[in-house]
Amino acid sequence: MSSDTSGDVRSDEFDELPMRIGVGQFMDPSEKRLRYIKQLGVDDILLNMYQYDPDYEHMPDDERMPLEGDGEWSVENLVALRERVEAAGIRLNAIENVPISFYEDVMLNGPKRDEQLEKLKRTIRNMGEAGIPIFGYHWAPAGVWRTGSDTVRGGATVSSFDADDLDDEYTHDREYTEEELWENYEYFLEEVIPVAEEAGIKLCLHPNDPPMERLGGVPQLFRNFENFKRAMDLVPSDNHGLELCLGCWSQMGEDVAEVIRYFGERDEIFYVHFRDVDGTVPAFKETFVDEGNYDEYALLALLDEVGFEGMMIPDHTPHLEDDTDWEHRGRAFTVGYLRGMLRGRVAETRGE
Template identity: 25%
Template sequence: MQESWRWYGPYDKITLPEIAQTGATGIVNALHEVPYGEVWQSEAINARADQIRAAGFDWVVVESLPIHERIKRGEGDLSQLFANYRQSMANLAAAGVKVICYNFMPLLDWTRTDLAAPVARGGTCLRFEAYRMAAFEIHMLGREAAKDDYPQDVQDRAKAWFDQSITADRDALLHAIMSGLPGAYDRYDVDGLRDALKLYEGLDRAALRGNYKRFLDEVIPTAEELGMRMCVHPDDPPRDILGLPRIVSSAADIDWIMDANDSDANGLTLCSGSLGANPVNDVPAIAAAHADRIHFAHLRNVRKDPDGAFEEAAHLDGDTDMVALTKVLLTEEKRRLEAGRADHNIPFRPDHGHELLTDIGGGTFPGYPMIGRLRGLAELRGVIAALSHTA
């Protein structure tokens, strides 16, 4: 497995020379400065690729080449947006970047309610608190239908929190919920989010699936021609939020996606944290079922609460059996190698580390500190070494 590291380019306080000290050899990067829907020009791609290679790395995965929201909504004439996406794919392939991670979450990317929840022995982590999300939806956003999405005890806690909260508390909650998207994206205040949600009225699960199927049919043939691999990232959290459907949240969802376009180019980003936040998901089993279509892995762990809350655990200390999951990936790598596949080496990265020691207050992207991810990489490296030695 190829050790890789997510780097946010000019937006990142962590430098490539610092990343080199982790031992990782691959960089996961994107042109976050390009607005959604516009073509990633060859000049910009090549400049970034040259910068990464000059520092001694391979640019192994694009994360992400974003999908315009109009495509997700199926709104209007989409021919130019699809053409732009395919051109960006071609420009990336020409630069030698052949794996694209993307998601199909409407409007928001990963969502948390707390960016600095305390960890038992010191440090902080990302946390999704069900009652705070309910407070935001019901009492701040004023979405009455949200009451159907939360059990009564969570609603009671939500009201209690909202009633005692002050403006700073509500601003911090909004900031946390809006923090999942880096680069050229829209952040909303409450009124702006309310207006944005109106554009999705009537978009149910079936409609979103139909729009996703259309996206796959538009881009997967191009991926095949270019020798590229597309790999969808699961929903985070793996549940409907803000009244918007999520369609990449469960084993059944992934089964549907793989069947919707039965091509090796239509693959999966195996994110153990996103899938692990859904209590019905057996993450190692999902990985085993779709091992031949896993082109990238995010390895992290979560600890869940009965009310739907969850938080980022240490990489080997959560609800997912990371040793069993890693064994699935190593077994698949061996199968690919024996079959003579050039893509036998699956890139992975440690995901969403804790803020520890001098990470705290360092101003890195939420979930992407240096020391916490380095700890995760070291732990995962040990698991891989042990499993490889006993294979």
């Protein structure tokens, strides 16, 4: 694979790839994990870069940050990271997540908002120069919430959520209004989107999880179809779109097919988290990709129909017997299932 550090050239290379299966939700691209990913028949990954253990062996030494870290990544270290991945015959498509310090300073207009935004803008510029074309982010100051665990097929364990089990404590200093969150979000877009456009980086918005109206005194803006439409229209850009988490959309109880048609026809689906749940807010549990609320093959076929050409990764997966913390066994099942569906779709539509 090419080690060209030109963002424009590498973005074009990614744009020419077909719809395909990848993996993500890990931080440390060790040789062992990269070999395992390649063994699954996967050629594409994304990395979660900010919330990680500072003792991971394979992170660049001068970029090791504590779990609450708010640092930025240099061009040199991003190139080294990409080349480590490419040496295993794998493409580094994206980086996901923002620093924890963003929750209060940027999302809730804290005292270091502009300082944090400048760091992110430098990282986005550096990603463009290093040839990593996508940055996935969320707008969830209250974080991701689950209230317990449950079991699914064969006793595999999954996380669950039930609003009846919530307490009323604030996650931050007070209760925030929806108007405040929209104002802060628009400011973020106005600052960051021009930088992403200049750097050739695509920004991808993830839904709130769970998509409740509010949690811990903080509104969950990205809980429904209408709010996502508003988000995409606030600062219109070809470089801003969706990190389409099918599990979160399933939790919302929205018509997921309508969502895919709407944003797919606008070319605003940049990559997909492919998972499902049983139930919708205010109570649901995660499950195997073949046992949830929606018809998984119908949605994959629809993604193809609307012209989506990007990476689909297993998101949260059930914890299987003798699994690891990363659920490598659960992910292997989902990867194989998605690969089979994709191969069937290609054969169905292209005669291959």
